[in-house]
Amino acid sequence: MTDLLLDPAIRTWVFLPIVVITFLIGVLRHYISLLWMNKKKIDLENIADGQYLLRARLLRENGRFLPKSSFNSRRQYLVAEETGYLSKAMNRPAKAANPMADPTQMTEMLKGNMMNMIPMIVVGGWINWTFSGFVTTRVPFPLTLKFKAMLQRGVDLVSLDSAWVSSASWYFLCMFGLRSIYTLVLGSENAADQSKGMEDQMTGVATNPQADPKAAFKAEWEALQVQQHQFAL
Amino acid sequence: MVCENDWTQVSFEHGRTTLKKWRECGVRRSEEVVELWEHVISRAPTSLGDEQWPVYEQVCIAAFDCTRVDLAQDCIELLQSQFPDSNRVLKLKAMQLEATEHFERALTIYDQLVETDPNNNSYRKRRVAVLLAQGKRLEAIKAINEYLKIFLNDSEAWLQLSELYLLENDIPKAVHCLEECVLISPLNSMFLRRLGDLRYTQGGLENVDLARAYYERAIKINSTDLRSQYGLLLANNFIANNSRNPAEKKKSTTAGNAALDGLVDRYQKVNSTEIPNTLEKLRLVQQPTRN
């Protein structure tokens, strides 16, 4: 197959701008999210819950440095039938299980989702619209035909080699590839990489005990119950 | 770390980074901080940009520490004009009241702060500090207990509580507190050593055995821990003298001798001629069992 020749103007006005725009949008997202996200209001009970969970974990991990009687009394304090904190927390009536019931939580969620979705849709749409239909570059390694649909969005040419990349796909490639570079530029706790947030949503990881404290308490309670004490010293 | 620097002569940039480092690591070198501020940083505080506000806070706290009420007052006024209704500035004011021994008024401010921002544990901790400064030990114990019901993974508070219980001669409770500390950071040799001390003080074969285990662990983590070395020696001697089990007796005798040798070694490394009296005596006591 003869090589395709691309107009150098495409490089200047399509290829480069997409990279720069993607990068800058990521930086912008970071700062806007810093501005928007007001500090989450956590009430005292939630803090205490988190602390008790942490404590249960510490007891499991480091309990081996305590003599058996001390370990058992601490465990009893946490998991005793009626009075233990974990047992009580497990059986606490679920309040505000429905996020609709709490309007502040709703707005928080909405804000978070908007931070994720709006730039994606707006910028993606805008790039699609402005730079539509260009073949921008070629990946320097051979790819199978299956990648054609992925890499050549917006360019429907049957005979084009699958190594060529269209402008819309180039944008998505940039978005995912720039992730670790954001980490480099903005520090590890950045809000720029939206793909991470998406992953969290998909797997439903409960990073904070707020998400479902009861389940976390139950897991800790069970783990502590079966924990065998072994003095390590 | 002993730094023989003359803090009045360092460059501005160096002073700034040093202050930053101390601030972030929570180093309490108040006199140096005040010196650095007066001789170096105060020449051009505005050139710090936004960093000047934490610096003011840091200097202010250091000034309380050195009873430089005038300097602290200046800092507070500057911060007050920048952040008119900040809780952090209010806390500084309360600390100023503390420093000038207006404890009751400081307490009211802290109570108010705890009410407005119950999640911030530093206000509660300050309250305890006020009670301690007033010498109200029992009330302080009560306050720490309240505090630990919520923030129960704060090893600082547990440590303080254990010290207070010790002052009340309540060793079992102090042991409990230190065990909490060990749970929270099992790699801190200081906690392990103190726990060993307490267990040894409690007496009885079982407790001394525990003490020995803790001392061993402390030495394993921090091999230069001289006090644990002494503790190990004493605990082993105790076991050797009181154990009914001959094998155990023998084992602890050799272990005690090893600990003694380690101690002598350490002293010889530091100072080749002098071996302190106590050690010499211990050695003499040990001689008969050794032969």
Added chain:
Amino acid sequence: MSESASKSDKKSDECYNATAITSNAESLEFGRTCQSCAAGIAAGILGLTGFNGFILFFLSVGVQALFWNIKAQGNWLNYFPERNSFTWSIGNGLFTFVLLWVFFYGMVHVY
């Protein structure tokens, strides 16, 4: 390129200092990103295609692992719970590498 682990943590009975581990991991992440960037730029400018580019990438991973191990003075396990100087966040690195490779290849050789 090899911004390696500098903070040591106390090793005793497989106990690791969590903060030190996090900081070490951050240094590794930083090093990995820099290395992938450099390798990607190099591959793109050199105009490597096909497997040659990936060979360059894995070569640079190997060199970096070597550097890291030298920096850790042969005691990798003093700094990290497992031996992962080769595989540390290699997926992310590959992503970055491919992006920069494609980018520079496109800039230099396609047009």
